[in-house]
Amino acid sequence: MSRPALEVEHLNKFFGALKATDDLSLTVEVGELHAIIGPNGAGKSTLISQLSGQLRPTSGHIRFFGEDLSRRSMACRVQRGIVRSFQITSLCREFSTLTNVALAVQARIGHSFHFFRNAEDDPLFTAPAQDALERVGLGHRAHVAAGHLAHGEQRQLELAIALAAKPRLLLLDEPMAGMGLDESMKVVELLLSLKGHYTIVLVEHDMDAVFALADRISVLVYGHCIASGAPERIREDPAVQDAYLGEDEADARSA
């Protein structure tokens, strides 16, 4: 098999005494959709933040196509093609939906030390941005200020921005968080259409979505990866059932 896209080796992240990431190792193959599941507070977002460069790991390595990026800045990693979306929507709220996406295109194309020409209406940026918006179903909202979008739409915009950055590795942190059923369905459809074309790490709580989408699943508990493998294997893994899925069922019973 060829070189994996992403190799995480013995990653640790401490917040004081709290081990948010605990000796975590996993690999993501090129073109696969790799889901990360785990209970609340398991350290999924912390992992994504370390992969994207927003947080520095305490120790351990992150290799992207063989290159060690563990100590590189977020901007550098984006230039290599590692692009994330945020669990809590992170947008430029005063800019239009279109400009939010166009900025991602602009950042990908090169530096922004251009001081005179109008970039707001430059089709070099707006055309690919509009495409990305159509792709997530936000084409009709292009000229609305991002801050005025409904919550679900902001989540869609978050996806459009990530897509416009033309990622080689797409890190999606609960892209469906807080979405209605309809919107979630659309995102699952979108992810299905992306599958195979992109290498994706998907953090998601919705088990139906995860098992429908994932090529492989890694299970995080207390910052440690307790299992990693094909969905069928994960479903049957006793440690996983014990630590995670079982808990869900227990919740369901008590509810």
Add this chain to the structure above:
Amino acid sequence: MSKIPFLRIGPPAIPAFFWAVPLVVVLLAVPFICEALGQPFYLRVASRILIFALAASSLNLVLGFGGMVSLGHAAFVGIGSYVVAVLAWHLSNEVPVLTWPIVIEGTTNAALAWPAAIGASALAAFVVGAISLRTTGLYFIMITLAFAQMIYYYAVSLQQYGGDDGMKMRGRSVLPGLDLANRTTFYYLVLVALLLCIAFLFCLARSRFGLVIRGIRQNETRMRALGIEPYPYQLTCFTISGAMAGFAGVLMANLDTFVSPSDLSMARSDELVAMILLGGVGSLWGPPLGAAFYILAQLGLGNLTTHWPLAFGPALIIVVLFARRGLVGIFGERQR
């Protein structure tokens, strides 16, 4: 959706052209109006307003567009003023500015002194920015303040150039082809300078650079996640703003033919901030409008009482509280 020819610096849309045409017509007519009223002093006030408008606009570039709360901006204005005055002093006293490693003589030639002054301000802004932009929030504010105070005390210590009292210049700079001593000519020069700078800011705000700078103000993490490292953009923005402030300082020194440490004092910095808050942070016409209101208020109220800031302070608070976007917000808000 129809395209509105507004400069969109955040919702609601701020009209850039709506007020511009009548405003420019009035500004062009000011010398004639002063002439008709037989009040040449008013033309001086008008020039002063335009120069402060330029200084406030330069601060607005970092504070309003870039979200960098620099509280020592008068230092960059003052450096521009001082360089012009110091070069003129050396010419009239026939002492070279520098004898080693190269000889630099004093000059009143605008073609030499002005670029030197603007360059000095830009360089100062670059250095201050390079250090202070490594920090954020309150630390950033404190460091810009500390630098401004340092520059202020340095000016006070320059006994050769009048120390605390400042120094008088013999006359305005000499610009080949233009008689700057003529107050109408000088007014028009200032007006053209201001309009060019506003046009520049207008272009800048929607350029690739401007979008990045405004994006960083709204959400720095988002910009990083797009692969944009804020620091070089912020530093460039800070430096451009410093150069523009230096230009305002050049014009200020020429208007008054006098410079003193109060030109780069904290009080002056605060005045610039007040103008921006009053006019509208982050809008194109807000700071000039704020500058006009501020200076006219200073003049009108200052004639009545030296305690005019007692009235002005609360007025500013009311504007900031009830019209978040300042006077521009009041005039332009319903334009949709």
